Amino acid sequence: MGHVEGSPCHYKVQEPQERYSQSSKIFRAEKSIIIYVIVMKxxxxxxxxxxxxVSEKSIKELEYVVFEITSVIDRERIKVLAEELFTIIRRLSYERLSLDEKEVLKIALQEFLKRMGEVYPNLDDVIEVHFTENPTRRxxxxxxxxxxxxxxxxxxxxxxxxxxxxxxxxxxxxxxxxxxxxxxxxxxxxxxxxxxxxxxxxxxxxxxxxxxxxxxxxxxxxxxxxxxxxxxxxxxxxxxxxxxxxxxxxxxxxxxxxxxxxx
CATH class of the missing domain: 3.40.50.1000 (HAD superfamily/HAD-like)
Incomplete structure (x- = not known):
């Protein structure tokens, strides 16, 4: 049985070889099996x-953000929107590695507001208040x-x-x-x-x-x-x-x- 490094992993079965035994006067078929094994490099x-x-922001904290920057007042709806905002922040944190955390947060909030069809005048203040002490970080x-x-x-x-x-x-x-x-x-x-x-x-x-x-x-x-x-x-x-x-x-x-x- 042979072992060959670096070759594709499969079994190769050679054709039966007939051997004639003079003493027993019978034919004997033998198969040789060669195993090729992958060597992962x-x-x-x-x-x-x-x-x-990406460190996770508290959903509770994001609920305060949603309440502040949107016109939504229903508590259950705010919870759902906070989850959506969290998803946007997380995705952009992965996609925009060249930007610092505050830039990512601002883009995330802008995207979130655009989806909501709303506008907030000063997102920098929101970021300063809600994200400075516990920033999202990579x-x-x-x-x-x-x-x-x-x-x-x-x-x-x-x-x-x-x-x-x-x-x-x-x-x-x-x-x-x-x-x-x-x-x-x-x-x-x-x-x-x-x-x-x-x-x-x-x-x-x-x-x-x-x-x-x-x-x-x-x-x-x-x-x-x-x-x-x-x-x-x-x-x-x-x-x-x-x-x-x-x-x-x-x-x-x-x-x-x-x-x-x-x-």
């Missing part, structure tokens, strides 16, 4: 929706730092992002993570004419990697997982917000190890 991680975290969790420590040296590590590379490096440094731990940080802004599957091909070609040697960690099925799977990569859906999926990087490390060792 690289991890590609979506920085935007897998690494970066950070990188301690368990991701532990994940990096566990996998660094075992795999090549690549980040990809929709933002400019310099903003990603700044957030990493602010979280006391050396950006040089990653073999490369790929920004979609440097490849604006390419689709995500085309960017994956670039990453593989530039780093002399085969699709079956890589696992992509993404937080979006449509944008991350499906294109990577169709490109031949192993995939892991990472989310802290969905039931039944990996929600810790300790668990993620085990999943990746299993992907690399299972025939």
């Amino acid at each position: 690289a991890i590609l991680i979506n920085f935007d929706n897998c690494v970066i975290e 950070f990188i969790s301690d368990d991701f730092k532990g994940f990096l420590k566990a996998v660094h040296g075992k795999y090549r590590l690549y980040l990809f992002t929709t933002e400019e590379e310099r903003f990603v490096r700044r957030i990493l440094r602010n979280s006391e993570i050396d950006p040089n731990l990653f073999d490369r940080i790929y920004s979609m802004k440097d490849y604006e004419e390419k689709s995500f599957p085309e960017l994956l091909k670039v990453i593989l070609k530039e780093n002399k990697l085969k699709p079956e040697e890589c696992v992509l960690v993404g937080g979006d099925v449509v944008m991350d997982i499906i294109p990577a799977k169709l490109s031949g990569l192993k995939t892991v859906l990472f989310s802290r917000f969905l039931d039944g999926f990996s929600s810790s990087y300790e668990e993620l490390e085990k999943i990746i190890e299993e992907l690399g060792s299972t025939p």
Whole structure:
């Protein structure tokens, strides 16, 4: 039984070989089985929706904001709108990494008011009163730092992002993570004419990697997982917000190890 590293994982059964035994005068058919095992070499991680975290504002606090900037007075309706505002703030915090927190909050409030068909004259005052002491902030969790420590040296590590590379490096440094731990940080802004599957091909070609040697960690099925799977990569859906999926990087490390060792 042979073991070949770095080759696609499959079983190859050779044709039966007939051997004639002089003593028993019977034919004996033998089959030899060769197992090819994947050796996982690289991890590609979506920085935007897998690494970066956004601290959560109190829904109760957002209820006060909704009450102040809209004409709504019904308590139950205010609770629903506070949830909607929270969703907008969280989404924009991920999407607009190049903006500071106050700029994101202002855009979120403007979008919220536009949906409501309302106008508020001075959003800067609202931000100053309600968000200064407990601002929404971006950070990188301690368990991701532990994940990096566990996998660094075992795999090549690549980040990809929709933002400019310099903003990603700044957030990493602010979280006391050396950006040089990653073999490369790929920004979609440097490849604006390419689709995500085309960017994956670039990453593989530039780093002399085969699709079956890589696992992509993404937080979006449509944008991350499906294109990577169709490109031949192993995939892991990472989310802290969905039931039944990996929600810790300790668990993620085990999943990746299993992907690399299972025939």
